[in-house]
Amino acid sequence: MTDSITRPWTLSFRDPADGSPRTLPAQVPGNVLGDLFRAGLIPDPYWGSNSVALRPYEFVDWEYRTTFAAPALQPRERLQVVFEGIDTVADVFINGTCIGHAENMVIAHRFDIDTALLKADDNELVVKIRSSANAARDYRVPPASVATCDYNTEGLFLRRPMHTYGWDIAPRLVGAGLWRPAYIEVVKPERWTDLYLTTTHATPMSSRLLLRWNFASDRPTLMGYEGRLTMECRGHKFERRFPIYFTSGGFSFELPKAHLWHPLGSGAQNLYNVQIELIHDGQVVDTRTWRTGVRTIELHRTEILDAERKGEFVFIVNGRKIFIKGSNWVPSNAIHGEAPERIRQNLELFVDLGCNMVRCWGGSVYEDDAFYDFCDEHGLLVWQDFMFACEVPPQDEAFLARVRQEAEAVVCRLRNHPSLAIWSGDNECDEIFFYPPFRRHPPSTNRETREVLPQVVFRFDPNRDYLPSSPYLSDAVHRLQDRTRAPEQHLWGFRDSWKDRFYKENQAVFASEMGYHGMTNVESIRRFIPEEELNDRHGPAWVCHASQPFGVLNGPYSYRNTLMENQSRNFWGYLAEDLEEFMKCSQIAQAEAMKYFVELFRARKWDKTGLIWWNVIDCWPQFSDAVVDYYYVRKLAYYYI
Known part of the structure; x- marks a missing residue:
C-alpha cells in the first residue's frame, strides 16, 4: 500500500549571487530550475541565451522539505519512503536522522523508516541534494575514461543524463530535484518481490510461457503456501494454481489458442490481464497485477558483413520477419520532472507516423512505466539503450558495481512489457575505439557492455536479446578498422x-x-x-x-x-x-x-x-x-x- 505525500514541499538554498538563504515553494515531481522560474528568480531557460546565464546554479546545494503523517501499521508491517527519481547525489532525513543515501538519478530508491523515529503526526522529511557539478569533483577521471566533449566529462562518474551537460540536441541545464513521485509505502511481511513472465513459444494454436517468482515471508516455516495465476484477454481466461515449497520457483505452462500480441501494422496488440496471488492457509496475502502480451521476439544478426558485404540484422516476431519502421526517442523535455504530459503526446506522433519501433537513446533516462504501457497498447517495439552515450565509462570496480545495481533495477522493472524488443548496451561508445588513443584496444575492452550488462540481462531477462552497443562494432570489425563492415550502422556520413x-x-x-x-x-x-x-x-x-x-x-x-x-x-x-x-x-x-x-x-x-x-x-x-x-x-x- 502506498500513501502519497500530499503536503506542500519547500525548496531551500543559498542564492549563488550573494549567498543569502532562500526558501520557496517546490513542485514534486519537478526540478529546481522549474521552481526557480515559477518563483521569478530566473528567466525562462528556453528563451534566447538564458540557459547560458544559469551556470552559477550548477554549484548550489538544495534542500527539499515536507511533513507527513505516518500511516497505521498492522503487526509485522514496516514502512519505507520511496523516491522514484532523485537528481542525483542526496541524503534523506526523517525527523533529523539520516536514513539513506542516493547517487543515481535514473533508478528508484527505497529507504526503511525506523518507526522509533516517528511521531503521531508532522514527521519531517528532508532531502538534501548536493550540487552535481561539485559532486563530480570528488572523482579522479583517468585518461581512459572520456566523453565526446570536454564539458561532458563531469557526467562520467555520476549516473544522470549526459544530455544535461550539453548535447547537440539539448541545452546544458544541470539542475536537481525530486523529478519523479515520492511516497510512503507500507511493506507487508508476506509479499511477491520478483515476478517474471515470458513467452518461449507463440503460435495461434498453442503458446508456451514461463513464470518465475520470488517472495518474502517472515514466518518460521514455509508450510501452507500456494499461488494462483490468472490470465484473461478478450474472453479467453486461463487459471492455474501451483504449489509453493520455497521462496523462489517457477514453471512452464501451455496457453492454448492464445491471442497473440503483434507490432503496429502486423496484427492486433492483444494484452492479457495478469493476476498472481500469494496464498497462505487459504488466505490471499499478496496480489500483483499487470498486463502482458503473448509473443516471441528475436534478433537474428551476424557479427560482421562478409567479403561480399552480406550479413544479417533482422527482428523476428512470432516467427515472422518484421521490417522495422522506427524513429529515435530523445527526452520529452530537456528539464526532467517538468511537463510530464509531453511523454504521451510525443508517443502519439510515433503512432501517427506509422512507426513500429521506438529506440530509446542512451543519453537520457529510462522512461516511466506509462511510456512502456503506451508502447504495449499501440504496438511500438522498444529498442532500449542502457544509459551510456558517446563515452568510455569508468572501468573501476566501484563504478561497475553501481552500473550493475542500476541495470538490475531497470531490467527487473521493464522486462514484463511485451513491447520491449532488445537491450542495447549503449549509444555510439564502440565507435570511440576507432580513434586514438583507443584504436589500439578492441571495443570488448569496455567492461560495462561486455561483462556487466550482458550478465545482468542473462540473469534477470534470459529470454531477450542483448546488443553490446549501437552501432555494435565487433572485435572482428575493429581488426579491419572498417566500421562499414558492421550490419547495423548510424548513417551520418557526408551530411x-x-x-x-x-x-x-x-x-x-x-x-x-x-x-x-x-x-x-x-x-x-x-x-x-x-x-x-x-x-x-x-x-x-x-x-x-x-x-x-x-x-x-x-x-x-x-x-x-x-x-x-x-x-x-x-x-x-x-x-x-x-x-x-x-x-x-x-x-x-x-x-x-x-x-x-x-x-x-x-x-x-x-x-x-x-x-x-x-x-x-x-x-x-x-x-x-x-x-x-x-x-x-x-x-x-x-x-x-
Whole structure:
C-alpha cells in the first residue's frame, strides 16, 4: 500500500549571487530550475541565451522539505519512503536522522523508516541534494575514461543524463530535484518481490510461457503456501494454481489458442490481464497485477558483413520477419520532472507516423512505466539503450558495481512489457575505439557492455536479446578498422547533401540513426529567439539553440546552423537570406532527404531490414533534424514520412 505525500514541499538554498538563504515553494515531481522560474528568480531557460546565464546554479546545494503523517501499521508491517527519481547525489532525513543515501538519478530508491523515529503526526522529511557539478569533483577521471566533449566529462562518474551537460540536441541545464513521485509505502511481511513472465513459444494454436517468482515471508516455516495465476484477454481466461515449497520457483505452462500480441501494422496488440496471488492457509496475502502480451521476439544478426558485404540484422516476431519502421526517442523535455504530459503526446506522433519501433537513446533516462504501457497498447517495439552515450565509462570496480545495481533495477522493472524488443548496451561508445588513443584496444575492452550488462540481462531477462552497443562494432570489425563492415550502422556520413554517394552506396543491413536538418517554423522561432536576433543565424541566441553551451560561438555544436545552411544551399544552389524563404528552402531539403532515406531502405526490403531515423520531436526549442519542433509544429518532412 502506498500513501502519497500530499503536503506542500519547500525548496531551500543559498542564492549563488550573494549567498543569502532562500526558501520557496517546490513542485514534486519537478526540478529546481522549474521552481526557480515559477518563483521569478530566473528567466525562462528556453528563451534566447538564458540557459547560458544559469551556470552559477550548477554549484548550489538544495534542500527539499515536507511533513507527513505516518500511516497505521498492522503487526509485522514496516514502512519505507520511496523516491522514484532523485537528481542525483542526496541524503534523506526523517525527523533529523539520516536514513539513506542516493547517487543515481535514473533508478528508484527505497529507504526503511525506523518507526522509533516517528511521531503521531508532522514527521519531517528532508532531502538534501548536493550540487552535481561539485559532486563530480570528488572523482579522479583517468585518461581512459572520456566523453565526446570536454564539458561532458563531469557526467562520467555520476549516473544522470549526459544530455544535461550539453548535447547537440539539448541545452546544458544541470539542475536537481525530486523529478519523479515520492511516497510512503507500507511493506507487508508476506509479499511477491520478483515476478517474471515470458513467452518461449507463440503460435495461434498453442503458446508456451514461463513464470518465475520470488517472495518474502517472515514466518518460521514455509508450510501452507500456494499461488494462483490468472490470465484473461478478450474472453479467453486461463487459471492455474501451483504449489509453493520455497521462496523462489517457477514453471512452464501451455496457453492454448492464445491471442497473440503483434507490432503496429502486423496484427492486433492483444494484452492479457495478469493476476498472481500469494496464498497462505487459504488466505490471499499478496496480489500483483499487470498486463502482458503473448509473443516471441528475436534478433537474428551476424557479427560482421562478409567479403561480399552480406550479413544479417533482422527482428523476428512470432516467427515472422518484421521490417522495422522506427524513429529515435530523445527526452520529452530537456528539464526532467517538468511537463510530464509531453511523454504521451510525443508517443502519439510515433503512432501517427506509422512507426513500429521506438529506440530509446542512451543519453537520457529510462522512461516511466506509462511510456512502456503506451508502447504495449499501440504496438511500438522498444529498442532500449542502457544509459551510456558517446563515452568510455569508468572501468573501476566501484563504478561497475553501481552500473550493475542500476541495470538490475531497470531490467527487473521493464522486462514484463511485451513491447520491449532488445537491450542495447549503449549509444555510439564502440565507435570511440576507432580513434586514438583507443584504436589500439578492441571495443570488448569496455567492461560495462561486455561483462556487466550482458550478465545482468542473462540473469534477470534470459529470454531477450542483448546488443553490446549501437552501432555494435565487433572485435572482428575493429581488426579491419572498417566500421562499414558492421550490419547495423548510424548513417551520418557526408551530411551536407543527401545526394552524396555515401547514402546511396551504403551497405548497412539496418540503420538505427539517420537524419537531416530542417529549419524550425518561423512562428516557433519567434517564441524563443528575441526579435533583434531573428536574422542573425550565427549570433548568440541561434548558436545557443543549436545547442552550443557556455555562450561559445565556435564550439563543437555551433556547426549545426552552418550545416543547416549548407544542406539548403547544396539543394537549391543558393542560400536564402530572408527568414521565411530560408525556412521553406530548408524544410523542403529536409523533406526530400528524409523521403529518400526511407525509400532507399524500403526499396531494398530484406536486403535492408529496417530504418530508425533521427528524430521525431525536439526536447527544447532548437534548430535540429527533428520533424516536429518543441511546440508541436510539424515540419514538411513529417508529412512526407
